[in-house]
Amino acid sequence: MLALLDTLTGQVAPLEPAVPGHLAVYLCGPTVAGTPHLGHARVNLVWDTVRRYLTWTGLEVHFVSNVTDIEDKIIARAAEEGTTVEDVASRYEALWRRTMERLGVVAPDDAPHATSYVDRMVSLVGELVGRGAAYEAGDGVYFSVESVPGYGALARQDLATLRSGARVEAQEAGKRSPLDFVLWKLAKPGEPSWPSPWGRGRPGWHTECVVMSLDLLGEGFDLHLGGLDLSFPHHENERAQALAAGRVFARRWAHNGMVVDERGEKMSRSVGNGMSLPELLDRYEGRVLRYLVLQAHYRAPMSVTEEALQAATGALRRLDNFAWETRELPRVAADQVVVGDFRRRMDDDLDTPGALAVLFGAVRSARAEPERAPALAAAVRECCEKGLGLPLRGEPTSLDQEVAALVAQRDSARASRDWGRADAIRAELTEMGYLVEDGPTGTVVRRPS
């Protein structure tokens, strides 16, 4: 069983599902107000890997990830572009979906939209007001963090400490404590709005995840995921609302580390150093990015540099080459020692670098001991594809007539020891993007990774 660090306890502990065999998981999704960046790539790749791995090991995973389609940044973007929030949200959501697909991330089982949960959010806010955990102020309804015992547990800080660190200038109109956060924002003229007992407005960001996760996964769902930067205040505030409303919230939490730039500084919106994910995917395939993500431990900061991308490309090529070399071996059951070692590493707080090392070890063994190669190759393929979501390219490339003709010409040139012509054809094929290899049966071409 996979053990992960639980943000709430600070301990690495096995993931025990509430319902054996099932795992109910929630991952905070995107605010569709802009182009996906490298940070989005990492969160989704890390947790997609976990989802695939758990599914592979026999769990039925119910994976929910929301889409925030109403939020200040979307409104600002719409104003900027002179269009509607619906238009902005739908365009960026489409871009998001395409981008996740390019990354090889499996779509969530449910991808609820904030705008289709507004009425339930209004109910929750009403409930919180009724219980005395929320109050009306000038521009909306606020949650009172004082009303929840143990506020700050995810950040492992108590209320007083958090308060002392809060920036006074961030104080909004009418808040009783600087840590209080908005549940319902009253609309200004021209802003999109929904009716509520407190006047027309829109929900605050922290509320949607509470309502959606509880609705789709039920109380006491197993695991709540997200980037480390969401642990406070976003996740803390989700938790606070659920607790104040008397619900059992996520049983445990896990957070992935940040993507940082070359100087080690976090990529973020405010700093403006986030690299566009679609642009990067134009230059490197999704598998390279996934390899890069898996090569780092999920909680460590990681940087995405040209050099690192090149190295990941090379490492992946080595795995692809192995799959290619072993493509014609008999298909047998995967070597259980390798699979066992692989799983041990994965189960140990998602030690993907260690798991990859196991696979490279298997590659080396397979080459040294041909009799074990079929089972080892099967293990490497299965672990990569099912365990990591990293399918290897081991299938022959289908060739069009032109290429097939060139290959035939090269074979005859080589047969007549016309090396000049053979080399010229190879150069041509390379130019066309093929990898040219001379094997015992003649020239073989394939697409490089």
Added chain:
RNA sequence: GGCGGCGUGGCCGAGUGGUCCAGGCAAGGGCCUGCAAAGCCCUCUACAGCGGUUCGAUUCCGCUCGCCGCCUCCA
């Protein structure tokens, strides 16, 4: 100021009280090859600094230096 984390060989990046241990990439040399490619072999070998604990520390403790995250929108 509070809380948390990090500092490993040319680069990325794990891990551990004690014998070589990661692993990948890159580089150099060699084997193989018509030449390549792929592959194989070899080489470069580290643990920020200073103390302490210990028979022994990169790993445990303390301090110092440097860096980062969160406390504000953020994955």
